[in-house]
Amino acid sequence: MAVTENRSHLASPSTPATNQRIRIINTKTAHDDLLVIRVLPQSNKVVTVVGDKRRCAEKFYDEDLGLNINLHNITTFDLSDKVHSDTFDKDDGSISYINSEDITLQNMMRTGFRKPFIVRAESGKPPGLRVPDSNFTVKDVERLVSSTRKIDVMDVSTQLSLQMTMHQWAKYFDSDKRDTLLNVISLEISQTPLCKLISPPDFVRELDWVETAWPPSLKVAQTFGNNSLTKMKYPKVQKYCLMSVRGSYTDFHVDFGGTSVWYHIVAGAKVFWLIPPTEENLSKFVKWTLAGKQDDIFFGDLVDKCYRVNLYVGDTFFLPGGWIHAVYTPRKSLVFGGKFLHSYNIIGQLQVTAIEDVTKVEARYLYPYFVQMVWFVVEKYRRHLKHIEVHGKGNTVLLEQEVEGLNVLISRLEESKTFQSAIPIQIRNPKLLLQELKDLLLHAEIDTICGDFSEPIISRERNTLLDSARKLHNIRLISTDRPFKMSPVVSSDSDVSEDEDVLLLPIIEEKEEEEKSTITELVEVIVSDKFTNPSSSRKETPLNEDNNVTVEISNKELWQAFCKHGTEMIIIKAGRRLFPVLKFKVSGLDPNSKYVFLVDIVPADDCWYRFCNCEWIVAGEGDHIPPKRMYVHPESPNTGAHWMKEILSFHKLKIAHNVSDAGSNMIVNSMHRYQPRVHIVQCDDIYKIPWCAFRTMVFTETEFFAVTAYQSEKITQLKIEHNPFAKGFRAGTATQAAEERYNSKNINVTIVLDSYGTAPFLAAGGAIHTSGDHIQHTQHNTTKSNLLTHMQMVEQFQGS
DNA sequence: TCTCACACCTTTGAAGTGG
DNA sequence: CCACTTCAAAGGTGTGAGA
Numbered sequence: 001m002a003v004t005e006n007r008s009h010l011a012s013p014s015t016p017a018t019n020q021r022i023r024i025i026n027t028k029t030a031h032d033d034l035l036v037i038r039v040l041p042q043s044n045k046v047v048t049v050v051g052d053k054r055r056c057a058e059k060f061y062d063e064d065l066g067l068n069i070n071l072h073n074i075t076t077f078d079l080s081d082k083v084h085s086d087t088f089d090k091d092d093g094s095i096s097y098i099n100s101e102d103i104t105l106q107n108m109m110r111t112g113f114r115k116p117f118i119v120r121a122e123s124g125k126p127p128g129l130r131v132p133d134s135n136f137t138v139k140d141v142e143r144l145v146s147s148t149r150k151i152d153v154m155d156v157s158t159q160l161s162l163q164m165t166m167h168q169w170a171k172y173f174d175s176d177k178r179d180t181l182l183n184v185i186s187l188e189i190s191q192t193p194l195c196k197l198i199s200p201p202d203f204v205r206e207l208d209w210v211e212t213a214w215p216p217s218l219k220v221a222q223t224f225g226n227n228s229l230t231k232m233k234y235p236k237v238q239k240y241c242l243m244s245v246r247g248s249y250t251d252f253h254v255d256f257g258g259t260s261v262w263y264h265i266v267a268g269a270k271v272f273w274l275i276p277p278t279e280e281n282l283s284k285f286v287k288w289t290l291a292g293k294q295d296d297i298f299f300g301d302l303v304d305k306c307y308r309v310n311l312y313v314g315d316t317f318f319l320p321g322g323w324i325h326a327v328y329t330p331r332k333s334l335v336f337g338g339k340f341l342h343s344y345n346i347i348g349q350l351q352v353t354a355i356e357d358v359t360k361v362e363a364r365y366l367y368p369y370f371v372q373m374v375w376f377v378v379e380k381y382r383r384h385l386k387h388i389e390v391h392g393k394g395n396t397v398l399l400e401q402e403v404e405g406l407n408v409l410i411s412r413l414e415e416s417k418t419f420q421s422a423i424p425i426q427i428r429n430p431k432l433l434l435q436e437l438k439d440l441l442l443h444a445e446i447d448t449i450c451g452d453f454s455e456p457i458i459s460r461e462r463n464t465l466l467d468s469a470r471k472l473h474n475i476r477l478i479s480t481d482r483p484f485k486m487s488p489v490v491s492s493d494s495d496v497s498e499d500e501d502v503l504l505l506p507i508i509e510e511k512e513e514e515e516k517s518t519i520t521e522l523v524e525v526i527v528s529d530k531f532t533n534p535s536s537s538r539k540e541t542p543l544n545e546d547n548n549v550t551v552e553i554s555n556k557e558l559w560q561a562f563c564k565h566g567t568e569m570i571i572i573k574a575g576r577r578l579f580p581v582l583k584f585k586v587s588g589l590d591p592n593s594k595y596v597f598l599v600d601i602v603p604a605d606d607c608w609y610r611f612c613n614c615e616w617i618v619a620g621e622g623d624h625i626p627p628k629r630m631y632v633h634p635e636s637p638n639t640g641a642h643w644m645k646e647i648l649s650f651h652k653l654k655i656a657h658n659v660s661d662a663g664s665n666m667i668v669n670s671m672h673r674y675q676p677r678v679h680i681v682q683c684d685d686i687y688k689i690p691w692c693a694f695r696t697m698v699f700t701e702t703e704f705f706a707v708t709a710y711q712s713e714k715i716t717q718l719k720i721e722h723n724p725f726a727k728g729f730r731a732g733t734a735t736q737a738a739e740e741r742y743n744s745k746n747i748n749v750t751i752v753l754d755s756y757g758t759a760p761f762l763a764a765g766g767a768i769h770t771s772g773d774h775i776q777h778t779q780h781n782t783t784k785s786n787l788l789t790h791m792q793m794v795e796q797f798q799g800s
Numbered sequence: 801t802c803t804c805a806c807a808c809c810t811t812t813g814a815a816g817t818g819g
Numbered sequence: 820c821c822a823c824t825t826c827a828a829a830g831g832t833g834t835g836a837g838a
Contacts, residue, residue, distance in 0.1 A: 570832090570833085572803085572804095576831085577831070577832095579831095670801075670802080708801065708802050708803080709801075709803095710833080719832080719833075720832085723832065723833090724809075725811090725831040725832040725833090726809080726831085726833060727808075727809055727810080727832085728807070728808035728809045728832070728833080729808080729832075729833055729834080
């Protein structure tokens with residue numbers, strides 16, 4: 001995927017590769033400074049190597065030394081000139097250097113974030129920005145994103161991308177001998193352990209459409225760290241790690257979708273050439289790109305104003321969408337950054353997508369789900385403007401550039417086939433939506449002043465309910481394996497059908513007028529698309545009219561105790577139960593309606609792990625995903641009253657790693673990480689499951705590693721301590737038990753709590769059993785025969 | 801990393817008992 | 820017939836040796 005510096009998508013495919021052999025080229029300087037290569041065209045013999053003319057000693061090596069490299073299309077202009085020429089040292093206020101405390105959301109709203117600015121290291125980090133310190137190395141990156149993660153690497157000489165593993169890259173990066181210049185500028189690291197160390201500046205999060213307009217429920221469904229489009233649930237462009245060796249250069253380009261960029265230098269240095277996105281400049285840029293003369297012409301020379309900025313360790317750089325830029329790496333560098341779309345430069349963003357159309361950029365180099373995103377944005381504006389109509393504006397402001405942008409966007413959505421070809425299924429009536437928004441904008445009061453406490457019309461604020469509920473209850477919603485109907489441009493039909501286990505497609509039920517005030521909004525109504533009953537013509541039955549269903553994990557503390565050390569679950573061929581057991585407290589169901597409860601266990605990511613030095617580390621790419629099964633609670637279907645009466649326990653659920661297992665066990669791979677999910681289906685017959693409304697919940701503390709033997713001693717100890725079946729392994733238990741048995745002869749009667757901790761009965765055993773989290777719940781009314789029936793049903797369900 | 805026999809334990813449910 | 824007890828079988832544990 002093309003990012004910050006990537007112009008590979010704009011490189012003309014028609015440009016012939018010269019494949020010249022050149023002489024090298026080694027500049028060793030005390031300052032670790034510039035290495036610039038110059039190839040004379042039409043020559044396969046003479047190569048000029050230009051170092052930093054002021055500080056580098058030039059050295060020439062003969063090709064006989066074995067240092068030859070094949071380079072294609074190296075620039076014929078002298079990049080060193082461009083790095084040092086005064087031509088680009090303009091100071092007309094277009095680029096500003098500002099203090100970190102001046103970076104506020106309101107300032108960005110006022111200015112629309114149209115000009116680049118830099119926060120120097122001395123000024124501190126912009127509010128909210130979190131990045132690793134300068135000791136952080138590429139090895140650390142490798143450790144945290146996985147050695148086997150395949151990454152796109154740009155060959156600097158061709159500006160085209162190739163793939164290698166993170167391990168290969170780290171080795172390349174740290175080695176002294178390189179025969180090609182490679183550059184990593186498109187490693188997106190969300191959903192990897194590295195992600196936790198990175199936070200974009202506050203204002204970015206407040207503006208970013210992914211945060212403000214993309215359905216959060218779809219975003220949280222993303223579990224994979226890689227950027228595979230088939231698994232992507234949201235535009236995964238928020239956190240990038242860029243690693244460049246000295247001499248890397250990315251030619252002039254515009255970031256996809258007209259995204260704006262934040263960019264923090266953790267190590268090394270960067271040189272940017274920046275060109276404002278005026279009509280004239282963009283037009284020249286398109287011509288330059290289509291002409292395929294990138295190697296001969298430095299685009300900065302073609303325009304009136306091209307600014308150069310030098311960035312050093314600790315600097316943070318902000319580049320607005322649409323700016324044409326090139327990047328050079330004078331020192332080996334490590335950079336973290338991210339991209340975002342926002343509401344105050346909609347026209348600029350659309351302009352860039354038009355350029356991408358003209359220059360025929362490949363789909364994989366575009367902003368993912370751009371079309372879907374703008375539909376969600378429009379819907380969000382409609383909803384909030386309507387809300388404002390009724391409830392008043394509060395602190396929110398609707399600014400002129402915003403309205404102007406939205407009106408242009410509406411026209412595009414009305415007219416453009418591209419924009420109409422990929423409308424998310426959540427947008428029920430696109431025409432009506434656009435009409436409504438037009439009317440709302442027509443009558444909306446436009447603000448001219450943006451005060452210090454003003455807030456955007458659409459903001460993250462409106463989602464904090466979801467965030468806080470998620471934190472509080474540790475619930476997150478898993479909706480689907482595919483967020484919406486994909487644009488044919490992005491994904492083919494076969495792409496959809498290859499995911500056999502895609503059962504659910506979400507329909508987000510949002511009440512028009514109100515924001516919901518309970519955590520039930522975490523739970524969406526999900527309707528199976530694949531299994532939609534043709535006769536029912538996609539009528540989604542709400543799970544509950546008042547949408548008030550809540551599910552809590554009842555043995556949360558125990559799960560958390562395990563989770564803290566990385567829960568492990570033993571798997572054997574015949575199937576082993578989970579401990580702790582999945583137990584839930586359900587409320588808010590309609591007491592008289594019937595429900596089915598199901599559990600499935602899905603991979604938490606696509607990695608396999610190793611337990612090394614008391615911690616789980618990513619060891620490679622995950623094995624193939626075994627066939628997905630659903631475990632139906634044996635008491636299903638049953639009334640809401642029944643489910644709410646007491647704790648709902650899935651203690652009979654077993655996991656196994658025997659793929660040929662014909663039983664009802666859930667199949668998992670050893671040394672992989674899994675996440676159980678609970679589904680509530682409102683239906684009175686198990687056969688009707690595919691056509692009924694779902695709700696799906698995930699409790700993150702129930703995540704576990706599947707193992708064939710325990711890895712962590714702490715986990716073993718916790719299991720022994722809490723699982724009654726493992727009582728025999730508790731310290732001193734054997735002798736204690738013997739003593740107690742002996743003593744019991746004198747006591748005669750001991751009390752044992754039954755499985756529900758109620759109605760004690762007399763037992764012949766010796767020990768006194770106490771109630772607690774670890775008590776195994778039995779089935780009140782479940783006999784072997786009806787369990788069997790259910791299992792047969794599950795089989796049928798799986799087979800259907 | 802995985803498998804298996806094992807000791808030690810809980811759970812289950814049929815049979816027994818008494819009112 | 821019901822409530823309760825008894826008890827053996829079934830089955831859920833982690834261990835540790837061996838593959």
